[in-house]
Amino acid sequence: MSDPVLEPGRSARIDIVPETETALEAEPFSSIEEASIALEALGAKPQHVRTLFRAYLGRAAWPDASDERFPKRVREGLAAWRARMAAVLSVRSRHPGADPESERLLVTLADRQTVECVLLPRRGVCVSTQMGCAVGCVFCMTGKGGLVRQLSDLEIAAQAATARALRPLTKKIVFMGMGEPSHNLRNVLSAVRFLAEYGDFGHKDLVISTVGDERLFNELFASRVRPALAVSLHAIDEVKRRTLLPRGTRMTVEALTDAAERYARFSGYPVQYEWTLMAGVNDSFEEIDELARRLSGQYAMVNFIPVNAVEGSPYRRPEPEHARALVARLRAAGIVATLRDSAAQDVDGGCGQLRARVLKEEGK
Ligand SMILES: C[S@@+](CC[C@H](N)C(=O)[O-])C[C@H]1O[C@@H](n2cnc3c(N)ncnc32)[C@H](O)[C@@H]1O
Numbered sequence: 001m002s003d004p005v006l007e008p009g010r011s012a013r014i015d016i017v018p019e020t021e022t023a024l025e026a027e028p029f030s031s032i033e034e035a036s037i038a039l040e041a042l043g044a045k046p047q048h049v050r051t052l053f054r055a056y057l058g059r060a061a062w063p064d065a066s067d068e069r070f071p072k073r074v075r076e077g078l079a080a081w082r083a084r085m086a087a088v089l090s091v092r093s094r095h096p097g098a099d100p101e102s103e104r105l106l107v108t109l110a111d112r113q114t115v116e117c118v119l120l121p122r123r124g125v126c127v128s129t130q131m132g133c134a135v136g137c138v139f140c141m142t143g144k145g146g147l148v149r150q151l152s153d154l155e156i157a158a159q160a161a162t163a164r165a166l167r168p169l170t171k172k173i174v175f176m177g178m179g180e181p182s183h184n185l186r187n188v189l190s191a192v193r194f195l196a197e198y199g200d201f202g203h204k205d206l207v208i209s210t211v212g213d214e215r216l217f218n219e220l221f222a223s224r225v226r227p228a229l230a231v232s233l234h235a236i237d238e239v240k241r242r243t244l245l246p247r248g249t250r251m252t253v254e255a256l257t258d259a260a261e262r263y264a265r266f267s268g269y270p271v272q273y274e275w276t277l278m279a280g281v282n283d284s285f286e287e288i289d290e291l292a293r294r295l296s297g298q299y300a301m302v303n304f305i306p307v308n309a310v311e312g313s314p315y316r317r318p319e320p321e322h323a324r325a326l327v328a329r330l331r332a333a334g335i336v337a338t339l340r341d342s343a344a345q346d347v348d349g350g351c352g353q354l355r356a357r358v359l360k361e362e363g364k
């Protein structure tokens with residue numbers, strides 16, 4: 001059995017808005033732009049919009065009905081506006097991890113789709129960017145059903161707002177949950193800008209995790225907000241990488257690591273390579289030596305993630321001792337390397353497994 005704090009099937013709106021009948025019935029805004037236009041239509045000036053978005057992201061107090069710094073129509077319309085913001089998503093169930101600082105959330109969107117969002121140690125939250133994913137990585141639960149739909153910029157930002165409502169000190173957002181950010185680029189970058197501008201999230205505390213994509217790099221180099229970058233590499237051999245990530249990027253490993261290196265220097269933060277470790281697939285010393293040669297001298301680090309077994313999947317983790325030896329091998333070659341520990345394993349990265357498990361338990 002799972003360990004939901006809420007009863008299965010029950011949702012709760014986290015106190016972005018008081019839980020009233022109006023909130024439960026409100027029509028959600030479809031985008032950040034629509035939410036902004038609705039405020040302007042009430043006579044809100046840019047400074048009012050700013051305060052209200054900051055309040056939504058837990059960085060300002062909501063004005064009360066007597067606050068004359070806000071136009072009367074804004075004050076009168078505020079409850080309905082907040083209800084429409086709150087209607088974007090609700091927390092369906094909460095699943096504390098083995099690590100007391102970690103908790104997975106299954107959230108329900110207005111069309112009843114569910115996505116994962118994970119509260120991480122060290123004041124982080126991992127958010128989803130798509131419902132499903134088209135890349136179809138062979139070890140990933142999210143990729144199994146293909147892409148269902150894109151998340152709107154507001155649906156992405158709402159996960160961060162929910163994290164802030166639950167844990168006001170949340171300061172880091174990793175776009176590492178369900179979905180491939182580069183396949184929903186416009187909405188992901190809009191959410192990134194919104195969170196940096198109104199949520200006081202530092203650029204280096206906004207981390208986009210991607211399989212790599214030319215368009216993503218082009219946008220990042222042109223962007224005012226410079227999020228940090230995590231690149232899911234998993235293999236250095238082109239053919240193997242295409243087998244593991246069947247509908248991933250057309251960029252070669254060389255082009256991808258070169259672009260990531262340029263962006264790391266440009267942004268001022270090292271690129272973090274993710275390497276999902278699978279016994280007998282990508283855990284040989286030879287392959288890791290090749291990785292070390294490729295990354296030599298680059299502003300980069302490697303994070304090994306022992307694979308989480310997905311139902312029906314043949315992929316298994318290497319022995320912990322072997323995984324540690326791979327880390328030591330990279331370090332000996334001068335590359336900063338870490339191994340994600342197993343305590344964090346059950347919650348880190350909302351890879352779609354929680355969603356699959358809860359829906360299965362409910363017979364859906
Ligand atoms: C779920 S993906 C989302 C972000 C983006 N699509 C990507 O692949 O980087 C985030 C990370 O989770 C990893 N991941 C997915 N399924 C996993 C599994 N079964 N075990 C361990 N890591 C997994 C991916 O390799 C990726 O590095």
Ligand code: SF4
Binds near residue numbers: 133178179
């Ligand atoms: S690992 Fe990332 S890119 Fe691959 S299927 Fe899962 S979500 Fe998509």
